[in-house]
Amino acid sequence: MKISVSFMMLLLLGSVPASESVECQRAFPEDIYAALRETTASLVQLKADMTLQTTGQAQLKTELDKLKQQQQVRQVAFSTSLLAGGKSATIGPFPSDYTLIFRHVTTNIGNAYNSNTGLFTAPVRGAYHFELHVGGENGAHASGCWLVKNAENVFIAYENQVAGFMSSSSGVTLLLEVGDVVFVRMVATTFVFDNGNHHTTFSGHLLFTM
Incomplete structure (x- = not known):
């Protein structure tokens, strides 16, 4: 009886294609990598937005200082x-x-x-x-x-x-x-x-x- 059950398990495992077995093994790690890539991309975009905002504020200050200087010069x-x-x-x-x-x-x-x-x-x-x-x-x-x-x-x-x-x-x-x-x-x-x-x-x- 034990030999029969073991044999049936082997048959069942053998009936699962190797590719599906590999995909099942990889599915969970790939989800993590995808999430990490998405998070990294979001952080990069956030940094870029913050840099752009800082640059815009600096440019605005420069323009205001320039206008103030021009007004004084006039x-x-x-x-x-x-x-x-x-x-x-x-x-x-x-x-x-x-x-x-x-x-x-x-x-x-x-x-x-x-x-x-x-x-x-x-x-x-x-x-x-x-x-x-x-x-x-x-x-x-x-x-x-x-x-x-x-x-x-x-x-x-x-x-x-x-x-x-x-x-x-x-x-x-x-x-x-x-x-x-x-x-x-x-x-x-x-x-x-x-x-x-x-x-x-x-x-x-x-x-x-x-």
Whole structure:
């Protein structure tokens, strides 16, 4: 009887195809591998999404900082007079052209004007407008100044009369590149006058960027 049962079991096992037996053995491990692959793919996608989100936030911050900087750059304006502290003085004449340093700063939005050097330095490419007013007292010499772009004399304010107070003015709109400088140069053998009434002034502002 035992021999018969054993023989029948062998027959039954022998009747199962080898391929199905292997598939049954592999089914459970392959399900685990599939689940692991799916989980790994999900984690990779999640990491990619997080990286994209972080990158997007960084780009947004960069754009906001750039817009803020551009807004600040567009706000450029200054206005100065020659002497600070209500002083009264005549400067010149000198044998050669002389760079004037305007010490009394009324407005300097954007800090593009330097009261230590007398230079206005363009912080951005654009169109700028400048005004120059020159005062002179007594007629021993003429009174005159150049508006200068870099090393180029652009426009002059000049007056010469025998006696009394004299004044002259000039204005110009210039296309400036970043780093270009504009300043005032007194003409050789002339003089300028200033006091607490601020007769000699130098002003400018950015019209628009380009």
